[in-house]
Amino acid sequence: MMDLFRLETESQVQVLTSGLLALERDSSAPEQLEACMRAAHSLKGAARIVDIAAGVNVAHAMEDIFVAAQHGTLRLKQPHIDVLLRGLDLFNRIANTAESHLVRWTSELHAEVDAHLADSRGLLTSSFIADEAITAAPQEPAAESQSNAIAPSAVATAAGDARDSREQALRITANHLNRLLGLAGEALVDSRQLRPFVDSLLKLKRLHYGARKAMEELHHSLPTQMLNERDAQVLETLHDHIARSQELLADNLVGLENFAYRSSDLANRLYHEAVTCRMLPFADGVRGLPRMARDVARGLGKQVHLEIVGESTQVDREVLEKLEAPLGHLIRNAIDHGICLPDERIALGKAAEGTIRLEARHNNGMLMISVSDDGRGISLPGLREAIVRRNLTTAEMAGRLSDEELLEFLFLPGFTMRDSVTEISGRGVGLDVVQDMVKRLRGKVHISTSSGEGARFQLQLPLSLSVVRALLVDIHGERYAFPLSAIHRTLKLTSEAIQLLEGRQFFMLNADAVGLISARQVLHGDAATSRDDELSVVVVGHTGQAYGLVVDHLLSEHELVVRTLDPRLGKIKDIAAGALTEDGSPVLIVDTDELVQSIDKLISEQRLSRLHREDNSTTAKRRRVLVVDDSLTVRELQRSLLDGAGYEVEVAVDGMDGWNAIRTGRFDMLVTDIDMPRMDGMELVAKIKRDPHLKDIPVLIVSYKDREEDRLRGLEAGADYYLTKGSFHDDSLLQAVIDLIGEANA
Missing domain, CATH: 3.30.565.10 (Histidine kinase-like ATPase, C-terminal domain)
Structure with a gap:
């Protein structure tokens, strides 16, 4: 009951405060007077239910003033508003010190209540208060009289007037809600891992189809006399196995795809509902x-x-x-x-x-x-x-x-x-x-x-501290997240734009000199080196103290569910929290303010080294190839093949990921599939060929589609070479790459 009383006090005091401030600007506003009158009456009723006589007296005094104002015998002016606002402060103190029908009285509080009641009486005309004298225990009219021994349900009835329009509320602790939000975030991440699995099965289905077609072509191309009875039976058995496996795969794939959709939708709704619970x-x-x-x-x-x-x-x-x-x-x-x-x-x-x-x-x-x-x-x-x-x-x-x-x-x-x-x-x-x-x-x-x-x-x-929009970057082979709100700008910087002053490197940005720092050195303690002619830079800090952090690669923008790190790890230098990406991989969220402090410390201790290019005088520069395919098996096969031939290879999981990678990195060639989620290979090739900075990058399409019209579509989109996965082998892929960009070492 006391909890409900305090809840009622908080609500009605806010109504009264807003109403009194409005009446101070326009004392004749009848709707504000009515609202204040109802709120004071509700406070009086709530105080009587929990047997707080002091609260009843203070609320009754306020109610008398509002009645006089409604009847026109009193015009509310600034002194009246002052007394009424002090009455609200006093009622709040009474409510917050009340415990089990008692008030922890002090001589100061007792004197303050008496003084306030005297001030309230002084505001009323003698004729008005003659019949309505405020006593130590004011009595309600007979119609409103009620016993102090009231069932708990009556509290809700008395407080109901001010909460009729409120939604039903349930009290839960912040820890419970945070755990719910964490679980929702995990469910969201886990649900998104189903999508690549479904896509892989789709690829397997296409592979089965290709194998079946190849078997049919082999069967039709070989003369019947070349096949003995045993070979024919083996071929027929293999053909039947492929057909049955394809049917089984197709049946299960439909169910899995539906489950993946429902699971993702449910996780999204669960997560957003949990976030909504935290919103006020x-x-x-x-x-x-x-x-x-x-x-x-x-x-x-x-x-x-x-x-x-x-x-x-x-x-x-x-x-x-x-x-x-x-x-x-x-x-x-x-x-x-x-x-x-x-x-x-x-x-x-x-x-x-x-x-x-x-x-x-x-x-x-x-x-x-x-x-x-x-x-x-x-x-x-x-x-x-x-x-x-x-x-x-x-x-x-x-x-x-x-x-x-x-x-x-x-x-x-x-x-x-x-x-x-x-x-x-x-x-x-x-x-x-x-x-x-x-x-x-x-x-x-x-x-x-x-x-x-x-x-x-x-x-x-x-909007929420539980979710952060961040830019993922690659630093020395590890992914880090920079909150977008902490980033001033990202840019590509050529070596010609780097200047030197008193041994420190900087570049000009909007007429301001920005110090150039290697993120590898700050976060990993490694030497400040770079292999690329064009540097990927993230500008952090604030006016007068901004730094350009050189990262290995700018990856993509993500919405991350913030996860606090295990306290047993202690405070991790320059790291604010952790998160999981959509594929379930962990990523660390950078504390940019602490990172700037770490840079300042390195500078003050003269331990910050200059960024320099790796010495390529004895080692030839390796050509870089971007492989884009949504099949993990195909990606790894092509990556290992090209890497073994000496090329520097990066991979992307679909067309959108590939587009983000190729426009933020430097590549000599693109190898891409066609059928991919989010953005297919045809659209990726078309976007690259429309970009004036990327249009000269050679493109090799490697696809299961082997029809002539598919090949023509790829070449018309801008591809320089077209291979089919069903027919290419190691030599054909490597030869195509060599034909387009030459040997691995430039």
Whole structure:
């Protein structure tokens, strides 16, 4: 019953807070008065059910004020709102200290209740309170009188008015929900492993068909007189076995394909339902901000209205819990620094009341939260002066900084533009806390301002901390995931673009010098070497401290289910968490903030070596071939064959994977199948031949399709060579590769 009472208190206090703030702007709004009256009445009934007399008294006092306002004998003004809001704070304290029909009374709380009841009586006219004196134990009208000994079901009845529109809720612990989400993620990954298995069986079915066709051709091509009776029987038996195995395979393949579809669909629905359980409306995390904004503005003698847009926007519970503090900092900062006093605003042609807009929305799979105001804006000249005055840079350098670079100084710990300390600001604590929290949530924060028109803080955050969109890269033969929110840019860098200054390598990006670092050296401690003429670079960090990490290959973008690492492993340097890819392979998610700190440490200790090309003076450069086939057997056969001949080989599991690989890597040739999921070989070849940077790469198609029209389709799509899997042998494949690109060593 006490749990229900606290739940009721939380709900009704929020209704009353919103209603009182609205009545402060328009005291004659009848719908707000009615809502407040009902909420106060519900609080009184709930307090009576659990036998909290102090709560009954406070709620009854609020109810009397609302009745007077409804009858027109009292007009709600700011002093009335102040008393009513203090009453809500008091009721909250009573509810949170109540245990089993008792309140842990202190002399301060007792005195506060008495003082509040006296203030409430003072707000009412003597004629109004003559018949409605507030006593220590107020009595309800006969029609509403009820015993304290009420069955538990009555609690739900009393609280039902405010929860009629709520969905039924079941309390579960966060640990239970996290385990459910983890299992859903595993089910999702496991279900996706069925697809390659089904595709392999399809390939086996085609192989059976090819073998059967070959047997038929052999049977028809050999003269009957060349086959003795025994050979004919063996051939016929083999033919029957192939036919039966193909029929059995076809029958089971249909069932397996249906199971794979149902399993994948079920896992997807299970996972998304588990994610949905963690989501809450944005309004749930910002309920206290309108009251806070009102109180801060009152203390500074300002008039401010906090407008919240996107209250129903769904946000992960863990993200939402961490947002209240940074958003509170931003709103207090806007009231103190941005919004002028009423007289100043009127002189500037603005309304006396300033507006702060807090907005939440989804955009491209991210949560976008903005805090903007219509105040004076951030003075960029004043900011430059403050930076120089605090010896953060020279006057000459400050004059060359862009607006965006200037605004970044606001996030420095201890930085403030105020020369004096107030209760609200001046201590240099606030925006650095905001940026720190946003970084912990794997997000970004951006400031924009316009002189005389206001400032805007834009927070870009993940919708959920349990799922991350990431770029997979290859570093020294291992795959790592970089969260997309932490990546400024990816690019291909030629050796000519690398510059040297004081022994350190860098390149220019948008007029900024970005340090060039080998990811191998930072994560593996290996020598900073590269074999390619064109470097794959991932730019991480922030303005003024960005680094270009050289990785071996940029792979593809994935949505990963974040899995915490076993605590027995301890803290793994530069790693935030782990995940499983769609094929079940593990991948480590990089902690980019810690990675930047590791780079800074290497630089400060002068242990960061320069990136250099591997010495190829004695070893000829190997030609690189990309093999694309959805059959593991065929991929491995072709890879081992070409690798044995001296070629450097990479593989891709389907057309889409092949397309991502060939446009992010350097290859001398492509060997591809035709029938593949997501993107078939014909489409892959066509896309390559349409790309001006890739169109000259020779293409060899190796397919089971051996009809003349299939061969013509492949050649018309842009293939340079066409082989059939049913007829090619080692020599024919190698000879085709040699004909197109030459021997393995250039």
